[in-house]
Amino acid sequence: MLHSDRGFQYTSLRFKKLFGKEVNQSMSRVGRCNDNGPMEAFWGALKCERYYLRTYSTFKELKKDIEDYIRFYNNERLQEKLNSLSPIEFRTKAA
Incomplete structure (x- = not known):
């Protein structure tokens, strides 16, 4: 599990391809900084x-x-x- 904010680098397809299916990505919901x-x-x-x-x-x-x-x-x-x-x-x- 990799938790990040919604920065452009973390939401890019290139970043997601680095981990493939081995790592699940977690990030806060849009407009919910408390997450x-x-x-x-x-x-x-x-x-x-x-x-x-x-x-x-x-x-x-x-x-x-x-x-x-x-x-x-x-x-x-x-x-x-x-x-x-x-x-x-x-x-x-x-x-």
Whole structure:
């Protein structure tokens, strides 16, 4: 899954052909800038809490660290806006 805004470079056929059917593209709806907010917050947190603090020798190391952070973010990272719960805990309580 690749999330982006609706910039011309991301909506072009040339960009879509780079990934073929291996990557699903996600973007905010036209005129709905709030759709992008949660993803912007996530990437901001990932960069501040992991990426800027480490040096990666290989793409494989970077990929593993991002995957580890996604698990951490969803299952363990408490968020004030979710009543000090992790996203998984918040969704479980809501259901």
